[in-house]
Amino acid sequence: MSPRLLRVILRQRIAATTLALTTLLGGCDKGSATTTTSAVQPGAAPTGQHIAVTEKEVVVGQLHSATGTMAISETGSIEAERLAIDQINDSGGILGRKIRIIQEDGASDWPTFAEKAKKLLEQDHVAAVFGCWTSASRKAVLPVFEKDNGLLYYPTFYEGLEQSKNVFYTGQEATQQILAGLDWITKTKSAKTFYLIGSDYIWPRTSNKIARKHIENVLHGTVVGEEYYPLGHTQFGSLINKIKAQKPDVVYAIVVGGSNVSFYKQLKAAGVTAENQTLLTISVTEDELLGIGGENMVGYYAAMKYFQSLDNDNNKKFVSAFKAKYGPTSVIGDVTQAAYLGPWLWKLAVEKANTFDIDQVIAASPGIELTTAPEGYVKIHPNHHLWSRLRIGQAQLDGQFKVLYESELIEPNPFPKGYQ
Amino acid sequence: MHASLSIWAMQAFNGLSVFSVLLLMALGLAIIFGQMGVINMAHGEFLTIGAYTTYFMSKVSERWAPWLAKSYFLLAIVVAFTLAGVVGLLVEYFLVRRLYRRPLDTLLATWGLSLIMQQTFRSAFGAREVSATLPDWLMGSLKPTPTIDIPVNGLFVMALTVALTAVVYLGLVYTRFGINVRATVQNRSMASAAGIDTGRVDRLTFAFGCGLAGVAGAAFTTIGSTGPTSGSAYIVDTFLVVVFGGAQRLIGTIASAFAIAQTQATTEFFMTGSMAKVITLSTVILILLIRPQGLFALKVRH
Numbered sequence: 001m002s003p004r005l006l007r008v009i010l011r012q013r014i015a016a017t018t019l020a021l022t023t024l025l026g027g028c029d030k031g032s033a034t035t036t037t038s039a040v041q042p043g044a045a046p047t048g049q050h051i052a053v054t055e056k057e058v059v060v061g062q063l064h065s066a067t068g069t070m071a072i073s074e075t076g077s078i079e080a081e082r083l084a085i086d087q088i089n090d091s092g093g094i095l096g097r098k099i100r101i102i103q104e105d106g107a108s109d110w111p112t113f114a115e116k117a118k119k120l121l122e123q124d125h126v127a128a129v130f131g132c133w134t135s136a137s138r139k140a141v142l143p144v145f146e147k148d149n150g151l152l153y154y155p156t157f158y159e160g161l162e163q164s165k166n167v168f169y170t171g172q173e174a175t176q177q178i179l180a181g182l183d184w185i186t187k188t189k190s191a192k193t194f195y196l197i198g199s200d201y202i203w204p205r206t207s208n209k210i211a212r213k214h215i216e217n218v219l220h221g222t223v224v225g226e227e228y229y230p231l232g233h234t235q236f237g238s239l240i241n242k243i244k245a246q247k248p249d250v251v252y253a254i255v256v257g258g259s260n261v262s263f264y265k266q267l268k269a270a271g272v273t274a275e276n277q278t279l280l281t282i283s284v285t286e287d288e289l290l291g292i293g294g295e296n297m298v299g300y301y302a303a304m305k306y307f308q309s310l311d312n313d314n315n316k317k318f319v320s321a322f323k324a325k326y327g328p329t330s331v332i333g334d335v336t337q338a339a340y341l342g343p344w345l346w347k348l349a350v351e352k353a354n355t356f357d358i359d360q361v362i363a364a365s366p367g368i369e370l371t372t373a374p375e376g377y378v379k380i381h382p383n384h385h386l387w388s389r390l391r392i393g394q395a396q397l398d399g400q401f402k403v404l405y406e407s408e409l410i411e412p413n414p415f416p417k418g419y420q
Numbered sequence: 421m422h423a424s425l426s427i428w429a430m431q432a433f434n435g436l437s438v439f440s441v442l443l444l445m446a447l448g449l450a451i452i453f454g455q456m457g458v459i460n461m462a463h464g465e466f467l468t469i470g471a472y473t474t475y476f477m478s479k480v481s482e483r484w485a486p487w488l489a490k491s492y493f494l495l496a497i498v499v500a501f502t503l504a505g506v507v508g509l510l511v512e513y514f515l516v517r518r519l520y521r522r523p524l525d526t527l528l529a530t531w532g533l534s535l536i537m538q539q540t541f542r543s544a545f546g547a548r549e550v551s552a553t554l555p556d557w558l559m560g561s562l563k564p565t566p567t568i569d570i571p572v573n574g575l576f577v578m579a580l581t582v583a584l585t586a587v588v589y590l591g592l593v594y595t596r597f598g599i600n601v602r603a604t605v606q607n608r609s610m611a612s613a614a615g616i617d618t619g620r621v622d623r624l625t626f627a628f629g630c631g632l633a634g635v636a637g638a639a640f641t642t643i644g645s646t647g648p649t650s651g652s653a654y655i656v657d658t659f660l661v662v663v664f665g666g667a668q669r670l671i672g673t674i675a676s677a678f679a680i681a682q683t684q685a686t687t688e689f690f691m692t693g694s695m696a697k698v699i700t701l702s703t704v705i706l707i708l709l710i711r712p713q714g715l716f717a718l719k720v721r722h
Contacts, residue, residue: 238689244569245427261549262644268559269561270569271561
């Protein structure tokens with residue numbers, strides 16, 4: 001054998017060995033919490049699923065975008081979940097264990113979300129995950145959670161049409177957010193004509209589909225226009241001219257992300273204000289309003305289940321605790337509050353089931369009520385969504401919303417008949 | 421009838437407004453890519469430098485110099501130009517200079533640079549999008565008739581674009597430096613033999629192009645918010661305009677920006693936003709297929 005060939009073979013062998021060694025080392029469990037089976041947990045019938053629980057602590061995962069374009073929106077959720085977990089730990093933890101967080105960054109990239117979800121479930125064996133924001137990220141991690149039997153608390157208001165055994169949806173689904181809001185505005189403004197606008201992806205399109213059916217079939221109104229613009233679009237001049245030409249009673253806007261700022265600034269620059277045009281949105285919370293500027297949206301309405309200005313004892317405590325931890329100029333939007341609910345709902349379910357075992361926690365959840373929720377009161381429905389109220393808020397100059405209306409508790413209905 | 425005439429007028433203005441936005445973005449790149457052949461993937465980030473400079477000055481004047489509230493914006497434009505230009509100078513000296521004969525490497529290197537710049541913005545200003553507080557004279561609209569609203573910031577961007585385009589064009593044709601630039605672009609070795617310091621010309625041209633991007637970024641704070649990744653929203657359209665126009669001629673950039681803007685604005689009015697984008701891009705692709713050198717190509721690039 002020639003020396004050259006020998007060298008090549010040697011190099012290949014070294015490479016192969018290094019690769020094998022790295023894989024071996026990488027595959028070892030690096031978590032400092034020793035894993036135990038559920039047989040060690042108090043009073044539980046062992047189901048055999050490995051979960052990271054010891055005598056002293058339980059490990060959970062946080063999976064949000066800390067970087068990338070979604071970081072703006074998801075930072076609030078990360079902070080709210082941490083606040084809830086700190087408060088739970090300060091009051092003694094769950095079943096005598098303190099909660100430890102493993103935080104992973106989805107980086108606003110959906111495949112990364114799926115990969116990190118896999119890592120949290122298969123390597124870290126977390127007892128629960130609080131995460132995701134966009135529907136795209138949730139859809140990306142769903143197969144992982146269902147295959148590995150994980151537990152996800154998802155905080156964003158979304159389009160519904162989903163009900164997974166392994167997910168609890170602490171934000172409102174579309175019918176809860178849309179129907180009551182449309183009813184209110186039709187009654188208050190005697191609205192007959194609607195112009196539907198949205199960013200071009202699943203949530204606005206599905207929501208507007210539901211809205212249209214409700215407007216046409218139940219409220220007997222007319223939809224005079226329906227338009228979608230790509231995410232990140234910044235030139236709304238033509239759309240605004242069309243709105244001026246049509247003069248609808250209500251503009252129903254589901255514009256998402258940075259486009260919001262352009263849209264409302266250009267509306268104002270074109271002379272459209274709340275005095276000559278009614279506008280109702282389901283996609284602007286206090287977080288977005290901070291970027292848009294209160295002066296560009298003053299007088300428009302938003303439909304959410306939570307506003308930072310809600311006047312009840314739970315919320316006052318929550319807002320001051322949040323500001324104490326994250327700064328006095330913090331704003332708290334609907335998704336941030338829904339993220340805050342996640343750890344508390346999980347705690348109640350674990351205590352009711354008296355175990356961290358995921359199947360039993362899931363089984364124990366329906367019917368659980370949280371009376372300390374900043375939005376007032378929520379209850380877990382068997383379909384894993386929450387009974388909650390809808391509020392209508394009017395945007396103010398200072399970036400807060402003035403709550404004008406509060407509905408009854410609305411039952412969640414992710415698969416509404418007649419609306420699909 | 422009167423109402424629809426007003427809508428027509430506002431729509432015409434809207435088309436011109438989109439045109440000036442596209443042209444303003446593309447001016448800097450037309451110089452860098454068109455004249456120098458450098459593919460600067462970080463061009464959008466120079467825009468963002470200008471935008472963040474305006475935001476920063478807005479906050480500073482709010483806190484410490486309220487008497488600047490009305491005039492800080494014009495000052496911000498000058499500062500944005502200077503700052504983006506200086507950064508462009510440094511980038512050219514340390515990075516681009518070594519890669520002139522290697523366009524693919526320039527592409528990769530400037531792409532990496534854009535990622536670094538985006539993370540720098542994120543670390544310095546946070547991940548959230550921010551907005552500068554605009555002075556009063558830039559807000560609201562003019563009402564030549566009761567039914568026509570002409571946004572003031574649209575007029576401002578248009579005026580700025582006209583001024584800058586004039587400066588660039590006259591500069592290229594009538595100043596000594598402009599002649600040096602054109603000489604270097606057309607025949608580098610001859611220009612060098614004639615005594616022109618081609619290295620210095622390259623550096624200043626690149627810096628000037630980046631400075632223009634900074635000005636565009638400052639102007640765009642009137643249109644939307646600024647975030648670490650704002651630049652990437654503009655970079656595609658900017659390259660589109662420059663390539664479609666025929667990279668080497670300024671008139672090409674102007675014509676291409678006009679064509680794309682009008683197609684986009686008009687189809688948007690009669691169809692939905694996404695459909696308009698599809699039609700505009702399809703038309704551009706079709707024309708480029710037939711005429712790959714762009715609308716106003718001067719000669720084949722060496």
